[in-house]
Amino acid sequence: MTLLLTAPYMQRAALFLLCVALTGAIVSVVVNLRRMEFSVEALVHSVFPGIVIGLAVAGFPGILPGAAAAAGIAVLILARLNSGGDGHDHESGTAVVLTLMYGIGVVISLAVGDRSGQLEALMFGRLLDITTDRMIPSIILCAVAALLILATWRSQVAVAFDRESAHATGIRVGLVDVIANVAVGLIVVAASSAIGVLLVLGFVVVPGLVGRVLASTPVQMLLWALVGAVLAVCVGLWLMLSVTSHQISPQAIVALSLSLTVPLALLGRRIWVS
DSSP, X not given: OHHHHHOHHHHXXXXXHHHHHHHHHHHHHHHHHTTOHHHHHHHHHHHHHHHHHHHHHHSGGGHHHHHHHHHHHHHHHHHHHHTSSOHHHHHHHHHHHHHHHHHHHHHHHHHHOOTTTHHHHHHHOOGGGOOHHHHHHHXXXXXXXXXXXXXXXXXXXXXXXXXXXXXXXXXXXXXXXXXXXXXXXXXXHHHHHHHOTTTHHHHHHHHHHHHHHHOSSHHHHHHHHHHHHHHHHHHHHHIIIIIOSSOOXXXXXHHXXXXXXXXXXXXXXXXXXX
């Protein structure tokens, strides 16, 4: 644990993981309540072409704006799909967005080349390489995502439970849809380059599932999601620094710890009920 306390690169990694985990916990409650998991999957894969183009044009400084542009396009499309009443059409359209955007990213990445393994690393993340200059904008994006969800919390919950009734009470359902997708897009953009396109999904889905297992109200879900996220970060970093004999990916071990909170939550609920 001394390394975590003394090495600047480990301090930055721990701070960034904690920030993403807390923001992901807040966003994931809405994702879980509104059954947006597939939309999140589409958004996660949709940022890939933006990352590739940004890296090819401007190097690492171009990753964030490139991912943001790609996520913006995907958010607008997904929000439009959400506004439709047919669930089947929504799922089919989301699948098309996922396949199209990710396919574009793969084609472009093959065209520009791997650039010494950089594109491959973006799939799994390079958290220990993150600098303060790259971390600060990402933390700001996470903060904005969390504030968007918290500021529209009542509306998000109302739309999640009864979309038609929410509209009848005067809630601007379309705007709520856009805000939810923007919040997801912000955390995906903020975390994708450091945590990886493939791993960021767990941070935006799993904490809300843990909260759903243990809680009986949306507020309780939020509290349990936050507890599970923080616990996963602490346990993951402890395992990486204290147990393993060689260095492993911090974002991978934290994502694994996050996934293990689900069976633990199920076990805890079963013990409590019995």
